[in-house]
Amino acid sequence: MDWSKAKTILIVAFIITNLLLVYVLIGEYHIDEPTLKKEFINEVIELLKEKDIGVATEMPMEIPRLNSMIVEYENVNIQRLNLNYFNNKGIIEQSSEGLSKVVRGGESFLLINNRSIIYENSIDDKIYSDLDEDKAIELAEEFIKKGKFNTDDMKLSFIKEDKGTFYIEYSKIYEDVYVEKAFTNFQIDKRGVKRFERSWLKEKDLADVEIYISTAPKSILALLGMQQVYGKTITDISLCYYFEPEKHDYLEKPTEAKQGKAVPAWRIQFDDGYKIFIDEY
Numbered sequence: 121m122d123w124s125k126a127k128t129i130l131i132v133a134f135i136i137t138n139l140l141l142v143y144v145l146i147g148e149y150h151i152d153e154p155t156l157k158k159e160f161i162n163e164v165i166e167l168l169k170e171k172d173i174g175v176a177t178e179m180p181m182e183i184p185r186l187n188s189m190i191v192e193y194e195n196v197n198i199q200r201l202n203l204n205y206f207n208n209k210g211i212i213e214q215s216s217e218g219l220s221k222v223v224r225g226g227e228s229f230l231l232i233n234n235r236s237i238i239y240e241n242s243i244d245d246k247i248y249s250d251l252d253e254d255k256a257i258e259l260a261e262e263f264i265k266k267g268k269f270n271t272d273d274m275k276l277s278f279i280k281e282d283k284g285t286f287y288i289e290y291s292k293i294y295e296d297v298y299v300e301k302a303f304t305n306f307q308i309d310k311r312g313v314k315r316f317e318r319s320w321l322k323e324k325d326l327a328d329v330e331i332y333i334s335t336a337p338k339s340i341l342a343l344l345g346m347q348q349v350y351g352k353t354i355t356d357i358s359l360c361y362y363f364e365p366e367k368h369d370y371l372e373k374p375t376e377a378k379q380g381k382a383v384p385a386w387r388i389q390f391d392d393g394y395k396i397f398i399d400e401y
Contacts, residue, residue, distance in 0.1 A: 155338040156181055164337045171344055174353035180336040188327040189361045192379035193235040194320035198222050201229045204267045239316035246310040253279060256286035256308045263313050278393040285309045289393060294323050298360035298387050300397060321363060331384050334400040339386045342398050352390040360387040362397050
């Protein structure tokens with residue numbers, strides 16, 4: 121008998137057996153997860169209905185997992201805003217530490233801790249009489265490009281018109297996964313951009329180990345105790361990277377945080393743009 125050949129066959133058979141065992145175990149784990157069964161999901165939807173919470177989106181059916189991510193805030197300075205938007209013709213006011221402002225006519229930028237931007241336009245001239253959704257998006261994107269912000273990691277995640285004003289939100293994505301809380305928000309009416317707010321995050325590093333969290337049907341049960349979402353309808357349930365400075369004990373002054381750890385969480389968005397983040401493990 122060729123023992124060398126037989127030994128090779130046994131090793132290959134052992135590897136195949138182990139691979140099949142792993143496949144079966146993973147398959148059984150998915151099938152037997154009780155919170156992903158149709159009966160459980162239907163019960164969750166009925167409980168939400170009792171609180172007047174509608175569900176107008178598909179329920180994610182995966183076992184949720186993501187690596188944690190180290191993120192840092194996008195750094196902005198008032199001189200850059202003055203150059204890009206006012207051609208260096210604005211008047212800069214350094215009112216206090218961490219707070220600066222640049223003004224030109226009826227327009228102004230307020231910069232907080234070099235990371236949070238608020239633009240306001242008080243000019244009453246009606247420039248865009250034919251304003252519609254497409255035009256509002258066009259104006260928003262032109263405004264972003266004028267500031268020379270990177271648009272590769274931005275996704276239009278919400279738009280709504282109310283009494284002639286379009287409310288638009290862009291969210292940050294990393295490889296098609298939302299990164300929260302990062303936002304670029306607009307209010308646009310016939311004068312153009314009426315208000316602009318931006319606080320953005322940049323990814324620095326990913327951890328090697330994946331973190332598992334509770335399934336979507338189980339996690340959204342937490343909404344039953346949140347009165348602020350009663351009467352709303354869920355329009356999107358997505359897994360995201362979630363950074364909340366206030367939840368990090370090592371940050372004594374979360375409003376001044378420059379970076380931190382973003383962890384897996386469920387991002388629940390409602391029909392009015394309101395969002396809830398649930399990071400149960």
